[in-house]
Amino acid sequence: MNDQAKQESNSPIIDVRRIEKIFPGPVVALRDFFITVERGEVLVIIGPSGSGKSTFLRCLNGLEEIDAGTIRIDGISLDENEANRLAIRRKIGMVFQSFNLFPHLTVLGNVDLAQRLVQKKSRRQAAEFSRRLLEQVGLADMEDRYPHQLSGGQQQRVAIARALAMMPKIMLFDEATSALDPEMIGEVLDVMRQLARDGMTMVVVTHEMGFAREVSDRILFMDKGRLVEEGESQTFFRNPRHARTREFLQQIL
Amino acid sequence: MKWSPRVENRLVDVAKFVVVLTACAYLLLRGSAGIGYNWQWQTIPSYLLTVDGGHLRPGPLLRGLLVTLEITFFSLLLSALIGLGVALLRLSGSFVGRLLARVYLETIRNTPLLVQIFFLYFVMAPILDIGRFATGVLALSLFEGAYASEIIRAGIVAVPIGQWEAAHALGLRSFDTYRAVIIPQAMRRILPPLTSQAVSLLKDSALVSTIAVYELTMEGRTIIAETFLTFEVWFTVAAIYLVVALFLSFVADQAGKYLRIS
Ligand SMILES: Nc1ncnc2c1ncn2[C@@H]1O[C@H](COP(=O)(O)OP(=O)(O)OP(=O)(O)O)[C@@H](O)[C@H]1O
Ligand SMILES: [Mg+2]
Numbered sequence: 001m002n003d004q005a006k007q008e009s010n011s012p013i014i015d016v017r018r019i020e021k022i023f024p025g026p027v028v029a030l031r032d033f034f035i036t037v038e039r040g041e042v043l044v045i046i047g048p049s050g051s052g053k054s055t056f057l058r059c060l061n062g063l064e065e066i067d068a069g070t071i072r073i074d075g076i077s078l079d080e081n082e083a084n085r086l087a088i089r090r091k092i093g094m095v096f097q098s099f100n101l102f103p104h105l106t107v108l109g110n111v112d113l114a115q116r117l118v119q120k121k122s123r124r125q126a127a128e129f130s131r132r133l134l135e136q137v138g139l140a141d142m143e144d145r146y147p148h149q150l151s152g153g154q155q156q157r158v159a160i161a162r163a164l165a166m167m168p169k170i171m172l173f174d175e176a177t178s179a180l181d182p183e184m185i186g187e188v189l190d191v192m193r194q195l196a197r198d199g200m201t202m203v204v205v206t207h208e209m210g211f212a213r214e215v216s217d218r219i220l221f222m223d224k225g226r227l228v229e230e231g232e233s234q235t236f237f238r239n240p241r242h243a244r245t246r247e248f249l250q251q252i253l
Numbered sequence: 254m255k256w257s258p259r260v261e262n263r264l265v266d267v268a269k270f271v272v273v274l275t276a277c278a279y280l281l282l283r284g285s286a287g288i289g290y291n292w293q294w295q296t297i298p299s300y301l302l303t304v305d306g307g308h309l310r311p312g313p314l315l316r317g318l319l320v321t322l323e324i325t326f327f328s329l330l331l332s333a334l335i336g337l338g339v340a341l342l343r344l345s346g347s348f349v350g351r352l353l354a355r356v357y358l359e360t361i362r363n364t365p366l367l368v369q370i371f372f373l374y375f376v377m378a379p380i381l382d383i384g385r386f387a388t389g390v391l392a393l394s395l396f397e398g399a400y401a402s403e404i405i406r407a408g409i410v411a412v413p414i415g416q417w418e419a420a421h422a423l424g425l426r427s428f429d430t431y432r433a434v435i436i437p438q439a440m441r442r443i444l445p446p447l448t449s450q451a452v453s454l455l456k457d458s459a460l461v462s463t464i465a466v467y468e469l470t471m472e473g474r475t476i477i478a479e480t481f482l483t484f485e486v487w488f489t490v491a492a493i494y495l496v497v498a499l500f501l502s503f504v505a506d507q508a509g510k511y512l513r514i515s
Contacts, residue, residue, distance in 0.1 A: 058418075061422055063418055063421060063422065086424055086426070089421065089422060089423070089424040090424040092422070093422070094418075094419075094422040096415060096418070098415055100416060100418060100419035101419075102416065102419070102420075102434055103438065104437045104438055113423070113425075113434075114423035114424060114425060117425055117429045117433060118423065118424045118429075159419075162423070163422075163423070166423060
């Protein structure tokens with residue numbers, strides 16, 4: 001490994017510095033926000049509604065443009081350069097609260113699509129890999145169904161498989177279980193838990209505090225677009241430093 | 254015998270309809286008798302079909318209908334393409350693109366179709382060196398394309414934003430996002446109204462008779478000029494348009510139902 005490559009692999013995979021996001025209104029969704037995430041780390045983000053959690057995730061893969069600051073993903077800087085933006089999106093998989101599966105494609109078609117169009121794999125190659133992923137999320141026998149023929153939990157697992165199909169280095173989860181019936185939350189969390197164990201770098205917005213405590217390496221609490229505090233999961237819940245954090249934790253625990 | 258109230262209502266409706274229709278026919282007959290019109294329905298069938306040496310041959314009206322259908326078909330295809338292009342321009346990030354689309358739409362919607370046809374025929378056709386048929390198709394396509402673009406744009410805008418985000422998050426380029434994710438979903442909203450456009454095209458195609466394209470209306474005018482069978486021919490021509498338009502509407506309805514189910 002040459003020096004530069006070594007440096008790359010030691011540097012944080014996500015490096016966010018002083019970013020700002022202001023929506024017309026103006027609504028300040030993110031202010032002076034910074035965070036770094038190491039390779040293989042699982043970071044959980046918590047905070048009240050409207051605090052900017054989703055906006056932050058969406059800035060990471062360029063679904064929202066930032067108004068100030070810098071974002072570097074795996075050494076590539078997210079800027080106006082379209083090639084950089086596409087390269088970064090291919091390194092990052094995203095799972096949405098509302099699944100956003102493609103309703104006109106089968107389960108297999110959903111997982112295949114980007115492999116065919118972005119990675120230019122052949123139909124056979126793509127299908128082969130898709131089947132392995134569907135097995136991994138426990139949906140081996142569902143490949144010919146359409147999204148509306150699946151339960152919410154199954155749909156979300158397809159969405160995870162679809163994101164994994166691009167072999168991302170980072171996975172973003174935006175309240176992946178919030179739209180699910182309680183009895184289906186477990187099956188999706190299981191898949192996420194397994195991903196974390198396999199060493200995937202993950203940034204997870206969730207209200208599932210049990211999951212956060214168990215799986216995450218670090219917790220970040222944000223409020224009104226700012227980072228209030230972050231720390232190792234073990235100590236975070238036991239000794240929150242800020243009054244605002246304690247207040248929030250009391251409300252939800 | 255006793256009818257149920259629903260059937261009874263129906264019967265009354267039918268009776269009223271027949272009365273109105275008879276009254277219209279009576280007025281027409283009296284009116285035409287008043288001006289001394291001499292009805293000659295017996296010659297009309299030969300303008301539809303002629304027997305020539307033991308072979309059945311389409312008469313001028315059927316040949317005209319064929320040309321009308323050709324014009325409608327090609328214009329429908331071309332107007333869908335124009336519509337798609339203009340819709341994408343309007344949704345694009347390019348200011349020049351949006352402006353161009355705007356200018357096109359406003360020009361088409363705020364000038365009479367007849368003037369557009371003449372403009373293309375007398376100004377553009379000599380410059381571009383295209384024939385009457387092509388000019389007619391082009392004029393109709395440009396005209397209907399403006400309306401098609403609205404239909405297509407509405408269909409695209411109705412696709413939930415989450416579909417764009419999912420496609421972008423996977424790293425798809427804009428072109429692939431449109432082609433593989435957005436357009437297929439927009440289709441079910443676009444196709445039924447676009448099929449109805451076929452009916453408008455069919456009717457508007459009568460206007461290209463003004464530049465001597467020998468479609469149904471033009472054939473009708475020619476026959477009348479030769480035979481003075483004014484009433485019979487216009488009745489027949491109108492009936493042919495009516496039948497074809499009803500058929501196209503039916504197809505559009507069925508397509509709409511099919512798309513809604515699947
Ligand atoms: N597209 C937008 N246009 C205008 N304002 C927006 C937009 N998206 C988000 N906002 C605003 O930005 C702020 C942060 O929103 P965001 O969705 O990131 O919050 P959140 O922490 O994810 O909340 P929740 O827990 O409810 O999902 C809110 O005030 C929101 O109203
Ligand atoms: Mg959110």
